[in-house]
Amino acid sequence: MLRRALPRRPEARRILVGTLLSxxxxxxxxxxxxxxxxxxxxLSDPRAGLVIGWYGAVTxxxxPLGGTLIDRFGARRVVLPCLLIEAAGTGALALVDSTASAFLVATVMAVGGSAIWSGQNTILASxxxxxxxxxxxxxxxxxxNLGIGIGGLTSGAIVDIARPATFQLIYLLDAVTYLVPALILLSLPGVGHRLVAAGATDGQAxxxxxxxxxxxRPFRRLVIFGLVLTTCGYAQVEVGFTAFAIRVAEVSPRVVAWGLAANTMMIVLAQLLVLRHLEGRSRTGALAAVGGFFAAAWLxxxxxxxxxxxxxxLAALAVVACAMIFGFGETMLSPVMPALTNALATDELRGRYNAMSSMIFGISGVIGPVTAGPLIGAADGKIWVALVVGGCLAxxxxxxxxRPMLTAAQDGRAPARTPDPTPVA
Structure with missing residues (x-):
């Protein structure tokens, strides 16, 4: 099953290795x-929150600039420096000693991280x-998710608040791992150049x-779908899920950690099975099912x-079950959303399409945490549950x-036959 999921081209396989190691x-x-x-x-709690929020806002x-640069110069020329900048910023976290230095480092990391995901999606599409x-x-x-799970288990055995050097170590190790995909990309000189559709001139591109x-219009509808789903889904995990579980269900933080671990395990174990089931089936139907699974998780x-x-x-089991159901929904969203985005994209604007798709998570990541706290504090969290369930179903x-806006090939209901994009130096 794993062999069937692997891409045919060895260059793409090496890019996936970089994803795992980083x-x-x-x-x-x-x-x-x-x-x-x-x-x-x-740092005080509010200042630390501002630093983290600043990182998200700058990213x-x-x-949008990252998407434009990818289309104009090619993903390679954008992703490589971004990986190096992100590595430098992550390593510099080990040296943070004040609010000012934390903001400076967060800014450097945001510059690096702003185009990595959209650039790598564009490279995989090519x-x-x-x-x-x-x-x-x-x-x-x-x-x-497998890599994040392995890293989390490893750092859990390393870090000690009483020993700052243990935190410095993990940030330096994280910085080193950003160099791995950079080295892999450097070893593939023909990968990641600017894509121009057949017959297009530079001016048209x-x-x-x-x-x-x-x-x-179809992509605009996909963006609206993504904003609603991620605002009521992904964006609620970091704050909404944790706050509701601890403050309303009154489970221990350890149960929340078990839930997040179960979420990761569900994704790793179920992803290949889900991929096999999705082949030849409607992508819009799969996206609708994701909303259903997310709604069920919040219920x-x-x-x-x-x-x-x-x-x-029972409360603890429900918290863990919520995380697992949510993870199963993620296994359907993760392959379909970028595949549909790139089915709608043209080669000359592929970087911008992927950048806008990535921005969905950034926008919802600002809205979700800000709204979750006050809503969970009202009516014992019932209003929050009603809104996120209703949002997922919407x-x-x-x-x-x-679905009516897409061709059968774009919706995944018919085999799509398109030539491989031609890289242009």
Whole structure:
């Protein structure tokens, strides 16, 4: 099954190896930034929150520029320096000793991270044909989660708040892992150059820009779907899920950690099976199902809030079950969303399409955490549950409304036969 999911071209396989190894480094540090800034470096909770929020805001602001540069100069010339900048910023976190230095380092990291994801998606699209992209994007997501899981387990055994050097170590190791995909890309000199559709001139390739992307009615509907789904789904995991589980269901932080671990395990174990099931089936139908799974996950979490501390074991099981159901939905979203984005994209604007798709998560990542806290504090979290469940179901309806706008090939219901994009130096 794994062999079937692997891309045909060896260059794409090497890119996936880079994803796995760099994700291990990301997993080393992902759970600990807030704790590191506050408990180790002495920043107040509000200041640490501002630093993290600043990183997200700068990344979001620079993402459109990243897409433009990818289309104009090729993903290679954008991703390589971004990986190096991100490595430098991550390593510099080990030296942070004040609020000012934390903001400076966060800015450097945001500059580096602003175009990496959209650039790598563009590179994978250039190395795969339309028929295998969905499988490759799904495998890429599974490897990302596997790496993060391995890194998280490793750092959990290393870090100690009483020993700042342990945190410095994991940030330096994370920085080193960013160099791995950079070295892999350097070893593939023919990969990641500017893509120009057959018969297009340089003038045509640069014409239109984001206005052309936004005039694409099916893609515009996909963006609206993505904003609703991620605002009521992904963006609620970091704050909404944790806050509801601890404050309303009153489970321990350890149960939340078990839930996140179960989420990762579900993704790693189920992704390949889901990919096989999705082949030849409607992508919009799969996206509608994602909304259903996310809604079901939040309903189960709502049950944890209803039973509360009086039935602690049941509440804990509901929290873990919520994370697992949510993870299963992720295994459907992760391959379909980028595959559909690139099915709608043209070669000359592929970087911008992928940048806009990445921006969905950035925008919802600002809206979700800001709204989750006040909503969970009202009516014992019932209003929050009702809104996120309703939002996920509304996203399902938006996905179904997209189907008539797509061809059978774009929707994944018919084999797509498109020539491999031709790289232009």
């Amino acid at each position: 994700a291990i480094g990301r997993g080393l540090t992902l759970p600990f930034l807030f704790i590191y800034l506050t408990d180790v470096r002495g 979001l602001a620079l993402s 190395l795969t044909d339309a028929g295998e992209r969905q499988r490759v994007y799904g495998l890429n997501f599974a490897l990302l 640069s014409a239109g820009g984001y206005l052309t992307v936004l005039r694409d 189960v979490l709502g049950v944890a809030g209803l039973v509360g501390p009086e039935h602690a074991l 996203a399902s309806l938006l996905a179904l409304s997209l």
